[in-house]
Amino acid sequence: MKKALFVLLVVLMGINGVFANGQKDDGKIVIGYTFHSDQDVFQHLMKEEVLKAAEAKGWEVKVIDPMKDIEKQLAAVETFISLGVDGVILNPIDWTGSMPAVKMCNDAGIPIVAVNSRLNPEAGDFIYVGSDNYDAGVDSEYGRKASMFSRIDTPAYYGAKISPASQQTRGGVMIDLKARALREDGSAIEGLYIGGETANQMDQGLTEAFVIGRLAGETATADILK
Helix, strand or coil: CHHHHHHHHHHHHHCHHHHHCCCCCCCCCEEEEECCCCCCHHHHHHHHHHHHHHHHHCCEEEEECCCCCHHHHHHHHHHHHHCCCCEEEECCCCCCCCHHHHHHHHHHCCCEEEECCCCCHHHCCCEEECCCHHHHCCCCCCCCCCCCCCCCCCCCCCCCCCCCCCCCCCCCCCECCCCEEECCCCCEEEEEECCHHHHCCCCCCHHHHHHHHHHHHHHHHHHHCC
16 A cells, blocks of 8 residues: 555656656646556556546646556557657556657657566666555564575576365364363263364365364363362
8 A cells, every 4th residue: 555655656756757748738737547457456556646636736637447458558658658648657468569659759759757567678768657566565564684586587497287186174172162182982081172274174275274273272171270
């Protein structure tokens, strides 16, 4: 959330001079804005903040949702150019696939700003506004010294084919409603309480671990105090 607001604030305030250079005779700046998809919560938030900030400045924003389709995004930029916008804000769908959008704007003499998602620097002349995901993972507010992410920017690179798999215990020890372990005949084993993955009967992971673990603790405590 903070990242989205920061990016948009910098874009709509810091590049004011860039877009203002091409404003219409009536003084109104018109911006073309295209992103990934309005169905994405983060992308929707970005769009709403762009519209809000633009309204506060008296700008007009023409929005085209390409629905994660790179061809539709490039077509959106063509439409903006044909409408004679003063500038284009582009959240690139693809590192290289969105490069033609920069060339089109460069040829038309229209400033273009890439936000949030990085764009191949060989695309042409554009401004990038965003945060480094690695640096963004450093939590200076609460004293975390290292990023939660790892950089992958030094070769050699290796790949491996993987498939999703469950790491949970299936089945587990049979227990009663008080988390006591049961014998084959259904009787409780005195002093043996089951919680966590060991009691996983329905594959609920952490939820069952917390619930059954607490139940086992309460039963054990009650038995000890008898």
